[in-house]
Amino acid sequence: MEQERLHPEATGELSNLLYDLCLAAKIISRQVRRAGLTDILGGSGTLNVSGDLQQKLDMFANETVRNAVQHTGRVCITASEEDEGPVVCPREEQGKYVLLYDPLDGSTNIDVNVSIGTIFSIHKRVTSPKGDAGLADCLQVGRKQVAAGYILYGSSTMLVYTTGQGVHGFTLDPTIGEFLLSHPDIRTPPVGKYYSVNESNWNRWTPGVQRVVAAFKNGDGRIQAKNARYIGSLVADFHRNLISGGVFLYPGDTRSAEGKLRLLYEAAPLALVVEQAGGLATDGQRPILDLVPKHLHQKTPFIVGSKADVQFAVEVLAAERVPA
Numbered sequence: 207m208e209q210e211r212l213h214p215e216a217t218g219e220l221s222n223l224l225y226d227l228c229l230a231a232k233i234i235s236r237q238v239r240r241a242g243l244t245d246i247l248g249g250s251g252t253l254n255v256s257g258d259l260q261q262k263l264d265m266f267a268n269e270t271v272r273n274a275v276q277h278t279g280r281v282c283i284t285a286s287e288e289d290e291g292p293v294v295c296p297r298e299e300q301g302k303y304v305l306l307y308d309p310l311d312g313s314t315n316i317d318v319n320v321s322i323g324t325i326f327s328i329h330k331r332v333t334s335p336k337g338d339a340g341l342a343d344c345l346q347v348g349r350k351q352v353a354a355g356y357i358l359y360g361s362s363t364m365l366v367y368t369t370g371q372g373v374h375g376f377t378l379d380p381t382i383g384e385f386l387l388s389h390p391d392i393r394t395p396p397v398g399k400y401y402s403v404n405e406s407n408w409n410r411w412t413p414g415v416q417r418v419v420a421a422f423k424n425g426d427g428r429i430q431a432k433n434a435r436y437i438g439s440l441v442a443d444f445h446r447n448l449i450s451g452g453v454f455l456y457p458g459d460t461r462s463a464e465g466k467l468r469l470l471y472e473a474a475p476l477a478l479v480v481e482q483a484g485g486l487a488t489d490g491q492r493p494i495l496d497l498v499p500k501h502l503h504q505k506t507p508f509i510v511g512s513k514a515d516v517q518f519a520v521e522v523l524a525a526e527r528v529p530a
């Protein structure tokens with residue numbers, strides 16, 4: 207609301223949409239906290255469009271977010287990592303915003319009580335309001351996001367978001383059921399102390415990626431050796447590195463040249479957050495925020511975190527590409 211006042215033209219709809227997402231976050235958070243007590247843990251037996259086994263809690267989170275925004279008149283279309291195609295809001299209720307989200311990221315960690323998260327990305331509608339919203343509204347370049355962020359269900363539940371004026375973190379106080387500003391204006395350290403990558407993929411990486419990871423691990427004259435931290439839950443890994451400084455990598459490999467993470471639901475929103483906090487995000491060549499999506503569930507190699515570390519990775523990978 208404070209930032210809304212900086213924009214005299216603002217109607218308050220974006221603030222209200224963020225508030226809708228807070229409501230969804232509280233409902234998901236409650237369910238995550240009770241997950242071990244209820245019959246909600248485990249796989250649902252179905253696969254999502256990317257072939258991952260859908261978890262029951264994934265589907266609950268997916269519907270909770272959609273239900274929280276679909277009839278408010280603020281959103282025209284939603285697209286989720288868990289759905290095959292976009293879901294258009296009822297014609298008479300279509301508002302001016304587009305919501306892309308990963309309802310429960312890191313879901314293979316649900317059953318073992320490890321932090322998971324919800325990631326969201328908000329764009330303005332680009333299709334004419336005279337017709338139905340469509341795919342063109344979802345396939346927008348990351349730089350055009352008007353807001354992005356995540357909710358981390360960790361030792362406490364946190365909302366971290368940006369509307370392009372810095373990054374702010376709010377912690378859910380469960381006793382009053384409200385998110386309270388706990389981390390105003392987050393800045394990520396320029397050099398990280400952690401590197402985060404699934405090193406079991408080492409033999410599938412290009413020599414360039416191996417060189418980057420080896421340098422983070424052992425130091426190489428230009429950068430100091432870092433400590434390793436990898437949870438395998440993107441939001442949790444990203445959040446730790448954002449606050450403490452670090453670099454997270456999910457590069458392409460021989461199994462998947464584009465890596466594992468989705469551009470629209472994971473990479474682009476976290477790229478906006480990290481850039482707003484003073485860090486960088488790249489696919490190894492181009493800033494993530496400049497990538498033009500071609501399809502909804504597109505994947506991208508992802509290197510994100512402290513500025514100097516991401517720049518270092520980009521330079522090493524560029525040198526690797528120069529023909530000998």
Ligand code: FDP
Nearest residue numbers: 311312313314315404438439440441
């Ligand atoms: P998960 O498979 O548990 O849903 O995007 C999915 C994701 O988790 C990210 O949260 C996480 O960073 C990554 O995959 C972990 O992948 P690896 O198991 O290949 O390391």
